[in-house]
Amino acid sequence: MMSLNDYLPVITPDLVLDQPVLGSWQVQAVSERLATSLGRPVDQLRGRKVAAVFPDAVPSLADLATEVVEQGQDLSGIRIQLVPRQADVLADLQVVGLTDDHQGRQVVVILRPLGDVPEAESFHRLVGVSAVMREVFRKVRLYAASDATVIITGETGAGKELVAHALHLESHRRNKPFAALNCTAISEQLLESELFGHERGAFTGAVRDHRGYFERADGGSLFLDELGDMPMSTQSKLLRVLEDGQVVRVGSEVPRKVDVRVIGATNVALEKAVANKEFRADLYHRLAVLRIHLPPLRERAEDIPLLAERFLAQFSHQYGKPARRLTFEAVRLLQSYLWPGNVRELRNVIERVVVESETEAIGARAFAEWIRERRQFAADLPVARPAPSSASPLPVALPWSGWVDTPPHASVVPGARGQKKELSEEVIRRAYAAADGNLSAAARRLGIHRATLYRHLQRLGLKRGELYLD
Numbered sequence: 001m002m003s004l005n006d007y008l009p010v011i012t013p014d015l016v017l018d019q020p021v022l023g024s025w026q027v028q029a030v031s032e033r034l035a036t037s038l039g040r041p042v043d044q045l046r047g048r049k050v051a052a053v054f055p056d057a058v059p060s061l062a063d064l065a066t067e068v069v070e071q072g073q074d075l076s077g078i079r080i081q082l083v084p085r086q087a088d089v090l091a092d093l094q095v096v097g098l099t100d101d102h103q104g105r106q107v108v109v110i111l112r113p114l115g116d117v118p119e120a121e122s123f124h125r126l127v128g129v130s131a132v133m134r135e136v137f138r139k140v141r142l143y144a145a146s147d148a149t150v151i152i153t154g155e156t157g158a159g160k161e162l163v164a165h166a167l168h169l170e171s172h173r174r175n176k177p178f179a180a181l182n183c184t185a186i187s188e189q190l191l192e193s194e195l196f197g198h199e200r201g202a203f204t205g206a207v208r209d210h211r212g213y214f215e216r217a218d219g220g221s222l223f224l225d226e227l228g229d230m231p232m233s234t235q236s237k238l239l240r241v242l243e244d245g246q247v248v249r250v251g252s253e254v255p256r257k258v259d260v261r262v263i264g265a266t267n268v269a270l271e272k273a274v275a276n277k278e279f280r281a282d283l284y285h286r287l288a289v290l291r292i293h294l295p296p297l298r299e300r301a302e303d304i305p306l307l308a309e310r311f312l313a314q315f316s317h318q319y320g321k322p323a324r325r326l327t328f329e330a331v332r333l334l335q336s337y338l339w340p341g342n343v344r345e346l347r348n349v350i351e352r353v354v355v356e357s358e359t360e361a362i363g364a365r366a367f368a369e370w371i372r373e374r375r376q377f378a379a380d381l382p383v384a385r386p387a388p389s390s391a392s393p394l395p396v397a398l399p400w401s402g403w404v405d406t407p408p409h410a411s412v413v414p415g416a417r418g419q420k421k422e423l424s425e426e427v428i429r430r431a432y433a434a435a436d437g438n439l440s441a442a443a444r445r446l447g448i449h450r451a452t453l454y455r456h457l458q459r460l461g462l463k464r465g466e467l468y469l470d
């Protein structure tokens, strides 16, 4: 049997603030957690004016609540000091709607510690807090100790080159060169001369001796991108270099010793290429000693807020603009999009909105346009699920899910009050998979209570054991 607690919201907001018509903001509800940290019983705080409870808050909580209501836009990640001499915290404020008498306004506040930056936030230049990215970081550390070749798989723009670079920086080769060569879109002859070098006169146009990437990366690491596109004959030569540790420049017969760790990347399944006889099986076995798979961005929505923050800061700085921030809804929209171009696409869209932005807060609308354009551009691209500002709130992982889960009111976005979510089977399956089969965690990801998730399962005729995606 379920206990009463099972029916309570997944997490209570720290504060619910009320503003009666023409009145000042008051504390309608406060979490135990906040009351304890203030050293005051909940009863002493409830019903009191915000300005009296937090007289020294900087910026003023009442001002922030007014701003949220007047702008009609949520605020997220506002750095605030609630009590003098206490550490700053980050506040997310959301408009809930009208007070019970339908006259005043209500806002919820969720607080999270500033130091709540998960350990694995940044690894060299890689940002990621999701379990899958932590696993990538773990493998990079593990594999960095060896000299064996590594294959990094993942869709375009997922960050394969950054991972390769991180591998290099973690290894004993870090003070030696890191060279990167894309094996696509250059002719076989050029590719071979880039890889192995050539001697003067080796072919028309070879007017001087040329050191290839293997020689240039000597002592360091060589990253070969789009390995699957390498012509078969070049593959044979690459295999020989890997086996002998020697390169022979095109047009020469003199072998030169090289000490290079090769890191390959592919966005096509090499196994398939081997089966189709487009990739040499012996090279495949030689290369794929160690493998790191980078999942697409849509499978790690928890990383999106951090990545977005990183790119916002970077481009605001680059374009000499004051710091920009995303509204809560914008972040949710970004988390709902399927990102066919992965992190690269996210980076590009953030650059564009920073350039176009005239206000400090960037809202969901700025991104909606991008997503619409992409759909027009390629009809078969994955499309965004409906934006949170539209009728149905987004059933996707919420930002900052590492610490604060969705508040019970998160589904109550302006204009959507009282509307019920009808989660699709796919969304539920995704959440279940992302939560590693833990139903409570899946419910939290979806921003609903576990009991509600059970209801959805019943509605869809799904059993727990059938939830994993094929």
Ligand SMILES: Nc1ncnc2c1ncn2[C@@H]1O[C@H](COP(=O)(O)OP(=O)(O)OP(=O)(O)O)[C@@H](O)[C@H]1O
Residues within 6 Å of the ligand: 125, 126, 127, 128, 154, 155, 156, 157, 158, 159, 160, 161, 162, 163, 225, 265, 267, 307, 343, 344, 347
């Ligand atoms: N986890 C991450 N943290 C920060 N930036 C990232 C991350 N992943 C990717 N990027 C950025 O996204 C862009 C694309 O990354 P990268 O070039 O490494 O992808 P890729 O998988 O090698 O792409 P391709 O297959 O098209 O060569 C780069 O600007 C990179 O800095």
